[in-house]
Amino acid sequence: xxxxxxxxxxxxxxxxxxxxxxxxxxxxxxxxxxxxxxxxxxxxxxxxxxxxxxxxxxxxxxxxxxxxxxxxxxxxxxxxxxxxxxxxxxxxxxxxxxxxxxxxxxxxxxxxxxxxxxxxxxxxxxxxxxxxxxxxxxxxxxxxxxxxxxxxxxxxxxxxxxxxxxxxxxxxxxxxx
Amino acid sequence: xxxxxxxxxxxxxxxxxxxxxxxxxxxxxxxxxxxxxxxxxxxxxxxxxxxxxxxxxxxxxxxxxxxxxxxxxxxxxxxxxxxxxxxxxxxxxxxxxxxxxxxxx
Numbered sequence: 332x333x334x335x336x337x338x339x340x341x342x343x344x345x346x347x348x349x350x351x352x353x354x355x356x357x358x359x360x361x362x363x364x365x366x367x368x369x370x371x372x373x374x375x376x377x378x379x380x381x382x383x384x385x386x387x388x389x390x391x392x393x394x395x396x397x398x399x400x401x402x403x404x405x406x407x408x409x410x411x412x413x414x415x416x417x418x419x420x421x422x423x424x425x426x427x428x429x430x431x432x433x434x435x436x437x438x439x440x441x442x443x444x445x446x447x448x449x450x451x452x453x454x455x456x457x458x459x460x461x462x463x464x465x466x467x468x469x470x471x472x473x474x475x476x477x478x479x480x481x482x483x484x485x486x487x488x489x490x491x492x493x494x495x496x497x498x499x500x501x502x503x504x505x506x507x508x
Numbered sequence: 509x510x511x512x513x514x515x516x517x518x519x520x521x522x523x524x525x526x527x528x529x530x531x532x533x534x535x536x537x538x539x540x541x542x543x544x545x546x547x548x549x550x551x552x553x554x555x556x557x558x559x560x561x562x563x564x565x566x567x568x569x570x571x572x573x574x575x576x577x578x579x580x581x582x583x584x585x586x587x588x589x590x591x592x593x594x595x596x597x598x599x600x601x602x603x604x605x606x607x608x609x610x611x612x613x
């Protein structure tokens with residue numbers, strides 16, 4: 332009993348939760364890229380984004396974690412599901428894989444992985460000498476409406492233009508071939 | 509030193525996510541699968557911003573603000589890309605990128 336209570340500290344519990352969140356992220360990403368069925372890809376993306384929002388919780392930002400779930404899982408994944416329904420029927424067999432292309436993609440991605448990994452290992456990061464400890468949502472709101480007001484307005488304009496553009500591009504639905 | 513209190517852990521995780529997304533963009537041929545991979549890459553960028561924000565930045569709200577901007581732009585990008593996918597499917601009866609060769613000379 333004593334050994335168990337010595338082992339079960341908040342630190343180990345938090346580390347276990349962190350490893351689980353990392354596992355969700357990476358396994359979800361692998362499903363999102365590797366599965367043949369397009370719908371399984373979307374479900375994998377959902378799992379991966381859920382893991383990413385857990386990582387944001389570990390990075391002290393519960394608001395951004397909630398927004399991650401709300402925007403990515405709640406909006407983007409659902410929109411992708413609609414696009415799947417409106418495009419290719421899912422009962423058609425997927426085309427066979429092109430071995431050369433898969434190998435080339437793996438080599439290219441692996442090369443970038445090795446390069447950035449070495450860069451990551453070599454770099455010494457130095458923190459800012461003076462750091463404020465203000466993580467609150469209030470401060471984020473202040474930033475939105477003071478320092479970043481122009482970008483905020485531009486993003487809202489961008490969303491409006493994207494919305495109108497999406498309606499214009501996809502108008503008409505699926506017609507008979 | 510705890511695993512989740514190190515900058516390197518988060519940067520490495522973002523790197524893995526980025527490489528998986530990059531492989532998806534290069535290897536997949538369905539437009540929707542490519543869009544999913546691009547979302548993974550954008551998430552890797554968000555994790556990087558949040559990690560630097562947590563460990564290095566002088567004002568810890570700036571990284572969160574930028575991550576929220578990334579999310580908004582990703583939402584706009586997904587809306588446009590999905591409408592283009594639906595339009596392409598209506599035009600060519602396929603969303604395989606290798607069939608979209610109309611502009612080839």
